[in-house]
Amino acid sequence: MTATSPLTSHSVLHGVPVVAGVQYAPVIRPGTLPDVDAEPTDELPEDERSAEGERFTAAAAAVAGRLRERAAHATGAASEVLAATATLATDRGWLGAAEKRIKDGAPAVRAVNGAIDQFVEMFTKLGGLMAERVTDLRDIRDRVIAELKGLPEPGVPLPDEPSILCAEDLAPADTAGLDPTLVVALATTLGGPTSHTAIIARQLGIPCVVAVAGLDDVPAGTMVLVDGTRGTVTVAPDEAPAREAVAEAKRIAEAAANWSGPGTTADGHAVAVLANVQDGAAARSARQTPAEGVGLFRTELCFLNTDTEPTVEEQASIYAEVLEAFAGNKVVVRTLDAGSDKPLKFAGHPDEANPALGVRGIRIATNNPGLLDHQLEAIAQAAERTGNPPWVMAPMIATAEEAKNFADKARAYGLTPGVMIEVPAAALLADRILDHVDFLSIGTNDLAQYTMAADRMSAELATLTDPWQPAVLALVAMTVKAGAAVGKPVGVCGEAAADPLLACVLTGFGVTSLSAAAAAVQGVGAKLAMVTLQQCRDAAEAVLGTASAAEARAAALAVLG
Template sequence: MTTSSPLTSPVLHGVPVVAGVQYGPVIRPGTLPDVDVQAGADLAEADRPAEVERFTAAATTVATRLRERATHASGAAAEVLTATATLAQDRAWLGAAEKRIKDGAPAVRAVAGAVDQFVDMFTKMGGLMAERVTDLRDIRDRVTAELAGLPEPGVPMPDVPSILCAEDLAPADTAGLDPNLVVALATTLGGPTSHTAIIARQLGIPCVVAVTGLDDVEAGAMVLVDGTLGTVTVNPDPATAQQAVDEARRAAAAAANWAGPGATADGHQVAVLANVQDGAAARAARETPAEGVGLFRTELCFLNRDTEPTVDEQAEIYGEVLAAFEGRKVVVRTLDAGSDKPLKFAGHPDEANPALGVRGIRIAEANPGLLDRQLDAIGAAAERTGAAPWVMAPMIATAQEAEDFAARARSRGLTPGVMIEVPAAALLAEKILDHVDFLSIGTNDLAQYTMAADRMSAQLATLTDPWQPAVLALVAMTVRAGAAVDKPVGVCGEAAADPLLACVLAGLGVTSLSAAAAAVQSVGAKLAQVSLQQCRDAAEAVLATASTAEARAAALEILG
């Protein structure tokens, strides 16, 4: 949607991902110069082995560059770069390209054909595999540039702080950004959980995705990006734009001074926690005012493993996170594998719709012992560190599943809880709480399943917005069930990283908020500026709305 401001500057609308306001000139990623991939006659048979070697060398060079960049990155950026480098040397698409070369195709044509083959396959598979289409095309362009002796495509290094706009951004581009020079991101595609969104949160720069009309904004145009409202204003009045940036900067400065603990202005406590994926991320989060870890994503430690880690190996990794937050709350999620996070050693079946298939707690049934060994490792890590971690199971859909998991966790001295990601679990929260000690709402998947919209689909990004009233209605139902039996209900999805929505969640009665470490201070600072009654009033107003736009507007009117 496009509207106009009072100054007749076009205002483009998208999905807000990271709050904040920035103003500057647009830069766009460099694209691969035109290369006629169909040019050139078929190779003579004698020339084909050398062409295979040339292709292999180019792919290896690209992968090496990506891994080198990963060594200079950290956290999510390093993960994204490493994953892309791994994909650059994936034997499946490399083998398809080599076969084409051995059949006579020049390397550039073979690369294009092989990538097209896998793009089509990944698109049909959906979920994370569909999102990896962007990664594959990025690798194709980098390998093609290397073969053609051309500069590697990517984001230019601007001379002044600029706004990066693109149809979509490859992980290798977003992971290497300097937040002092690229001060905001806006994309035509992408969703709240895309690579662009994840990296923007880590960098702490404003980000808006799924922006209608963004492709028509040319490089060099001045734009104002508002990551709270989800707008991109083209060529705004400079004085007005600067005023908006200054106000946002003052708010950010206030947030930087917030030191915790999480509470509203009138002292109602809402714990502000961090989401982490390994010991390094936990140590980094410990430098923030985070009061603990609300989501330890254990599966991210093992995505590149061909074999299941031993109990001792797992215990050592878990122990790093527990040690980083010694004496503080740490919630460990058991393996949330499948769908967008396949683990090689879990033996995932081929499924027509992986997001609705064997994932999360469901993989335990097909892998006897996998969950028990993980719980053994968490118990061992707790014993070694003297910690008392909470554990929660993902993708719980029935009270029976919750009961079974709770029994296994308690037998190891662990405090059991479950994730509320499936609408059925929200509807049966009261029954589930008969068996577990806490609930944690994963708003990313809860939105996906409530709205019947793939959270990785750019076309459906507005449907998977956590401000959807239907999603918040299920959150409210879950929280009421927890309050009735005096058991905590937290939120660990991306909704908790939105300062405005965090206040609404507090008003609904959520007891803790767990977000990316970069969002901890902004969430805590916003909570500290408003009263519990304001939060409750905002929650009531939001639940009475019928759209995301109405919900945001209602919250802004009450909370500012």
């Protein structure tokens, strides 16, 4: 169905599935945003500008204060997302731009709108993570303008009954405070698998579908069925089958909640189910799940707000926290994946027209060789201190020579070397890369981005960066086959590993481990326990014969249920 097709009962809208599960409930939509087009265009008299500036400063401070208060009462990813938005609300860049406009005679509302538009354009051009913050900026604009106009704060209404929240896009402040007993599913017109909406939906454990064509035409109050496994929103379906679909999904969720590991198929084929973490706190939280270890320790996320390179001792202390949390278990540490959407101030990134294709990942070591040496030394120190020797892998490897250079360095520090397969060139030459390293880990988020030539942060291109794209899965299968040929492990640590259905397909390809967000561990493990290795292999074969992401997902469902 296209976005222009007329909506009728039983219309099925298609999007990108983010969190599995099924819910049937009426639609609610965020409140009306303040109208800025009706603002007067006259300039303020000179003697009123100072007071207008103070009024703006107070409004911005009030909004930031409320966001910080929400962050303090939230937990996990929700707290982090809200705190980041509160920080953006106090950013001197856009605040200064608004203050300058007021000094030049613009009323506060018009000044806020103009300043935010300026930074939205700037962030959009930067791309990557900065482009992802555009929704946050617009949310801050709407809240500050509502404060200035004395209107209720825009956002999600509190429903009287379990409801499904549908919107063009959702800001962190809209999603982070949701009650999952009242907002039971999310669907958006924009957004991608790594958007804030997706992150919060995973933490809340509610079904979520993004990039849904035609969703804007579904009015509030309409009964819809959201299927976070198939990536569909069915408008006004028949009630009886809809409620049965919800009941079946609930049975599956209950089975997942009871799964305690380790990861195996129903006939006993072992596949390690691991967790992705970014620091010691996340590792300790993941330890409360049945995760058998850490398949991806994103070290760069520890240092995003650091102006200077941390010392070896400082780094070793941080790494040791993760190794201690999973003492006696496998931990895979990724060296700094800096650049593009994750710039590090101390790495000296060049200004680049296309940073996603520029100096990022292992490439920063070319002009900063000390960064890699210091990090490897710190990882080795943490290993010695904790008695838990980790594996270590490099991101953004594109050639066998890069893999060899990294492996030589890692082994010099007594570490077990591997590399990330995120670049199609690396997948195509996986057999030659495996001549030099002991394992591979496939990052499906970037592999999809580079295979499909589509920015993974782009809401408009979310269907292209769907990990179910057959071209991406063909490269995954090729990489896994290369590992199996030499008896070396190949894992997956991208978003694909968090999808229980796709996890079974990956198992059919022959992956040896699946590493996902801690919240997804039980769902993945429980699904694997329900199917045999032969079913997984049959699904994998069926998927490789398809021509689209939707066909691939349907083919897997036909085999695996």
